[in-house]
Amino acid sequence: MLSILQTSNMTLVIVIMAIVTLATRWGGVFIMSYIPLSDRVQRFIQAMSASVFIALIAPIMLVTDTAGRLALITTFVLMLALKMPIVAMSLGILVAAMSRQFFF
Numbered sequence: 001m002l003s004i005l006q007t008s009n010m011t012l013v014i015v016i017m018a019i020v021t022l023a024t025r026w027g028g029v030f031i032m033s034y035i036p037l038s039d040r041v042q043r044f045i046q047a048m049s050a051s052v053f054i055a056l057i058a059p060i061m062l063v064t065d066t067a068g069r070l071a072l073i074t075t076f077v078l079m080l081a082l083k084m085p086i087v088a089m090s091l092g093i094l095v096a097a098m099s100r101q102f103f104f
Contacts, residue, residue, distance in 0.1 A: 071096035
């Protein structure tokens with residue numbers, strides 16, 4: 001009985017998280033439809049995405065192993081060079097997997 005309650009609670013939490021995520025994404029698009037995209041606003045949006053990326057990367061860099069650091073550095077350099085986040089993250093994951101498999 002206890003495991004059923006825990007499973008249903010987890011399902012409820014996942015559904016609530018999905019709704020909140022969807023609401024924030026749609027809300028951001030809705031709000032930005034009223035803001036003119038001047039050069040200043042575009043620079044702000046670009047700076048925000050970089051700061052969010054750094055905020056995610058910095059704590060991981062402090063607690064991960066050598067393979068993880070190598071993957072993060074690879075991802076960061078490739079994002080700067082290619083300006084294609086999905087490709088950079090995919091290659092970073094590949095570097096982490098290969099380094100852990102063969103070196104660390």
